[in-house]
Amino acid sequence: MSLLELSGIVKSFVGVEKPVLRGVNLSLGAGEMAAIVGPSGSGKSTLLNIIGTLDTPDRGSITLDGTSLVGLDEKALARVRSQKLGMIFQLHHLLPQCTVLENVLIPILAEGPVQREAAPEVRAKRLLERVGLTERLKHRPGQLSGGERQRVAVVRALLNEPKLLLADEPTGALDQDAANNLTDLLIELNKEEGVALLVITHSPELAAKLGKIYRLDEGLLV
Template identity: 50%
Template structure:
């Protein structure tokens, strides 16, 4: 038994062209905010995708929200991704033909719980207001700034009330001010909603907002120590 939200033990990943992860151990507690840094090509996205049940490891143990991923079939993995995990990427990936509000509702449409489905519009409006977008709900992505789109993507990731948010370079396409605002928003999720967060980033300013910073190097995770 463990209270960890995420637990990885001895996770390896080898692609035909490259061995990427050589034995990654990681524990993330509920509500904990962790940043992962590391050189380009070191396997950060691969690691995040393994935690998010998008990529299977070559070996090792992966547990998310109390479930051992290797024991789940494709349907159960899809359910876990939809209900327990929210994803945020470098690009917002909003659907251009939908309004901000409609984009936020997309993940709720396939939720198994009809109560969560029917209360989603109410939650979406409250969340959009919380991130300062109450006046933007009916706009489409082309009419919004990059920072606004990325805040909508975060709200979309939250709509099914996940226990874990996985963010891959979430501020990588934003200017400094919008990046700061998004960093504050992500960090506040762990403080006010007890959502666990694992974010891959190149931004020192985002990393330093998290509870701890880990570095992926030579296929393993270690505590990051800033160069002197």
């Protein structure tokens, strides 16, 4: 059974003549990797936001890990985001006033003052060590390179052990060496963590390394 199943996803916006998405189908298995490529403005980010429950389709069905996402209320969607999804964006969205460790722990802190075991912090430190940031735990984002900031964002997305990691142009703001390093890291973490990986990218090199490549054009995914 697929981890992620999209069927007939349609999405339109007011003032835009044609639907941005006009019947998108997609299937991704547990632990699988895939890239979505396509021209600018083709709806790639819209599609990723729909999968990530940040937007809703006009029509169609989405199933993630056996749960239908269409029609869920905001509380249920927030639970899906916190338990099953991780998201990485082109811009890291780290809080400048927080340390690296604090930024990684934000998904936990955002849940409010509940009694927790030390496990999330232990996992955060282990993942930060895994991506080579052990010496940066108390640094703030302004003290890091672009590649380091994006690695912090990757760890933050993995903190809650998601089933699916969504990445929107994760290497777009990086130089070539940092982009190559981040690409290799994502692929290694896919194997180590068993997390499925769906990446939007303009980089042919990144797409080729993920194996399965979908192209979004004229509102359709092939």
